[in-house]
């Protein structure tokens with residue numbers, strides 16, 4: 001597995017895990033300046049932990065969709081460059097503001113990821129688009145936000161089957177969502193995020209030229 005500079009495997013007591021350096025935010029284990037990037041709490045962490053090639057780099061600009069209280073966005077900002085974090089629910093955004101207070105490169109946006117026109121004036125072209133919105137229409141959210149991604153960038157999406165249809169077979173849901181993503185991207189890898197997250201699919205895709 002190739003990890004970006006600033007993300008390392010680190011021992012926390014009996015557990016070896018990926019980790020970044022920064023202020024702890026969600027009760028994760030720490031060792032000196034290192035904080036565990038808990039793959040059980042973070043789908044992007046799970047994608048890294050299971051060895052998906054993400055294209056993440058230390059100098060990247062990132063747009064993060066579905067930031068919630070900033071659990072994963074905090075790690076992305078720990079090792080990366082400017083990180084725009086979109087979240088539409090006010091309650092988690094309040095916590096996200098505290099996380100951003102400690103990270104000058106993390107920019108919270110209280111916005112709806114289905115309405116990219118409402119933040120297009122703020123967000124510069126990015127190298128990586130991370131998506132974890134857990135809402136219906138996850139493929140469409142990815143295609144709507146393709147406009148922010150540089151030609152050589154990466155989409156890293158965590159697809160939650162139950163957010164599309166609680167009764168459908170997750171594999172059928174994944175096929176549909178990946179097909180929707182394929183409208184604007186070339187999908188290069190998909191992996192189940194089990195055992196860290198049941199019924200979630202990790203997707204790596206490149207914008208279609």
Ligand SMILES: C[S@@+](CC[C@H](N)C(=O)[O-])C[C@H]1O[C@@H](n2cnc3c(N)ncnc32)[C@H](O)[C@@H]1O
Pocket residue numbers: 041042043065066067068069070071072073086087088089092111112113114132133134135
């Ligand atoms: C599974 S949680 C994200 C967890 C987060 N990515 C992390 O790892 O820390 C999904 C989040 O997406 C947000 N969300 C869902 N639909 C959204 C939308 N259309 N625009 C912005 N945020 C959305 C939800 O409010 C929720 O906070």
